[in-house]
Amino acid sequence: MQDSQDEDSDYLYKIVLVGEAGVGKTHLLSRYIKGTLPKNPTSTIGVEFATRTVPLLSGGTVRAQIWDTAGQERYKSITSAHYRRAVGALLVYDVTSEKSFINLRKWLADLKENAEEDIVIMLVGNKIDLCQTTPLMKKVSTEMGQKFAQEHGMLFEETSAVTVTRVREAFENLLQEIYSVKSRTHKGMKTNESFGNVLIPQLTQRSRVNCCI
Incomplete structure (x- = not known):
């Protein structure tokens, strides 16, 4: 999945979607990037990514490079490697699956170990459409x-990729918070200057990655 736009942006943030298999990470990403659900949904193999340019409330734009990681244990070595240099994450669970919620601690530990030290995390409870009826x-x-989000210093949203509930807000509130955190950390920087390790090298865009970077 790729964003067809090729706009210039002021910042480039690497974001990862993390969580158990089947919690709806790919659906959330597809809904946010394409506005539709995957036509033939299958479990993510390794890592896939897409990009989107997002305007900031304070002015300027962020180019979000969003990585959708596999939730199966056998891909752990691949997905953990892709957490490197991530400045933001959507940690996703399924509100109808207690197991996916219990296992959040494992995914959170992986993020803390492999991503940037000051990574900003949005906890996302997905599939709320299933509970409406x-x-x-x-x-x-x-x-x-x-409560879990508060205990671990995370943002929080409940979403549905099916009914398009709070999907855009989950992604863009995360991006805005990353910008705010980096702005406070780097006071005195001009708005057109980079935030050092917030920016990552431009990559050749690929729809699927099956080896470590």
Whole structure:
């Protein structure tokens, strides 16, 4: 998946989507980038990525390079390598799956070990559409998600890629918070200067990556 736009941007942020297989990471990314759901959804193999240019509230633009990582354990060595230099992450669980919520600690530990030290994380409870008609399907309450996010210093959203609920907000609130954190860290920088390790080298865009970078 790729963003067809080729606009200049002021900043380039590497973002990763992390979480168990089947929580809807690929659906969230497809909905945000393309505005549609995958036509033939399959489990992500290794890592895929897409890009999108997003305007900042303070002016200027961010080029978000968003990496969708596989949730299966057998791809852990590949996906963990792609956390390097990530300045933001969407840590995703399925609100109808208690297991996907319990395993967040494992994914969070991997992020802390391999990504940037000051990585900004958005905790995302996905698939809330499944609970709208059948509330009993919701196994992870909003309060549980909020508490976990607060305990670990994360942002929080509940989303649905199917009904397009809070999808854009999850991605763009994360990007805005990354910018805000970096701005506070690098006070005195002009808006057209880079934030050092916030920027990563431009990569040849590929729809799928099956080896470590």
